[in-house]
Amino acid sequence: MEIGYDPAPAFWGRGLMPEAVHAALGFGFGPLGANKIEARVDPGNAASIRLMDKLGFVREGLLRQHEYEKGRYVDLAAYSMLKSEYERVNTSRIQL
Ligand SMILES: CC(C)(COP(=O)(O)OP(=O)(O)OC[C@H]1O[C@@H](n2cnc3c(N)ncnc32)[C@H](O)[C@@H]1OP(=O)(O)O)[C@@H](O)C(=O)NCCC(=O)NCCS
Incomplete structure (x- = not known):
């Protein structure tokens, strides 16, 4: 998902x-x-990257020139969380 x-x-x-x-x-x-x-x-979006880190997402890598936006191709950073990681971190350990 x-x-x-x-x-x-x-x-x-x-x-x-x-x-x-x-x-x-x-x-x-x-x-x-x-x-x-x-x-x-967006790899330059510090607030969004901070959000990923706070929630415990793992950065998988950089999708190079992955989207066409406002006349140019832009990179995207790929983040993900596995169910096992979610269960390990669980509600009490995520610092919101
Ligand atoms: C990125 C975004 C989703 C974060 O949601 P939010 O409800 O504002 O989240 P928060 O209030 O917890 O702020 C996110 C964190 O980023 C930090 N932050 C905000 N602006 C920052 C900046 N310019 N540089 C570094 N960190 C920044 C905040 O301090 C906070 O971290 P903290 O809790 O350690 O202080 C929201 O700001 C947003 O939608 N921005 C514009 C649209 C966008 O970028 N969408 C995402 C597309 S991938």
Whole structure:
């Protein structure tokens, strides 16, 4: 499964996405039965990378010139979390 997020600017920096993505992970690994959830992030987006790190996602690598955006090809960083990692980290150990 893949997860993405793009809140309106008025809601940035309030800690909402860590909470929302964490809830989505619980739904994906729980009722939906996913084994792996991935996210693709602009490698220059420090806030989004911080979000991935905070939640315990693992960076798998760089997808080179993977998307065409505003007239140019851009890289994307590939992040993922496995169900076993989610279970190991579990709710109490994720620092939101
Ligand atoms: C990236 C984004 C999803 C994070 O969600 P959020 O609800 O703002 O998350 P938080 O409030 O927890 O902030 C994220 C973390 O990044 C940090 N951060 C914010 N701006 C930063 C910057 N310019 N450089 C480094 N870290 C930054 C925050 O301090 C916070 O870390 P902390 O808890 O250790 O202090 C949100 O800011 C956003 O949507 N931005 C624009 C759209 C976007 O980039 N979407 C993602 C596409 S991949």
